[in-house]
Amino acid sequence: MELDLKTFVRTLKEKDTKKAKEWLEQIKNRVDFNDEFGRGYLLALRGMVAAREAGGELSVINRVVNGECKKEQVVELVKSMHERLSLNFRPEDEKGFDTALVEVLQEFSGGNG
Numbered sequence: 001m002e003l004d005l006k007t008f009v010r011t012l013k014e015k016d017t018k019k020a021k022e023w024l025e026q027i028k029n030r031v032d033f034n035d036e037f038g039r040g041y042l043l044a045l046r047g048m049v050a051a052r053e054a055g056g057e058l059s060v061i062n063r064v065v066n067g068e069c070k071k072e073q074v075v076e077l078v079k080s081m082h083e084r085l086s087l088n089f090r091p092e093d094e095k096g097f098d099t100a101l102v103e104v105l106q107e108f109s110g111g112n113g
Contacts, residue, residue, distance in 0.1 A: 003027060003031065007019075007023055008104070009107040009108060011023060012048060013065055017049050017053045020049045024042070024046065024049070028042070036091065036096065037096035037099075038096060040091075040092065040097035040098075041096035041097065041100040042100075044097040044098075044099075044101050044104075045100050045104075048104060052065070060077070061104070064105065071109050074105050074109040077105060078105050078106055081101055084098055085098050085102070
C-alpha cells in the first residue's frame with residue numbers, strides 16, 4: 001500500500017497514541033479499507049497503536065521502538081515477512097496485516113528491506 005508512514009512511525013516513537021489515532025482516522029478517508037487486504041492493513045496499524053498504549057514488553061513494535069531490537073534484527077524480520085507475503089495461499093487480510101508490519105518496520109529501519 002502506498003501510504004506515507006513517516007508521521008505514523010514518529011507518533012509511535014513518541015508514544016503519542018492520540019496523534020497516531022488521528023492519523024489513522026485521516027487515512028481511512030483516503031484509502032478504501034472495505035476489502036480484505038485493507039482491513040488487515042488497518043488492523044495491524046491499530047494493533048501497533050494499542051500495543052504502544054498497553055506498553056507490552058513482548059510486542060514487536062514496542063521492542064523495536066524501545067531499541068531492544070538491533071537494526072539487523074529488524075531487517076531480518078522484514079525479510080521473513082516478505083517471504084510470508086510471497087505465499088499465494090495466504091488470505092488477503094493476512095497479507096494486508098503483514099504488509100503494514102513490513103512497511104512500518106522498514107520505516108523504522110530506514111530502508112526498504
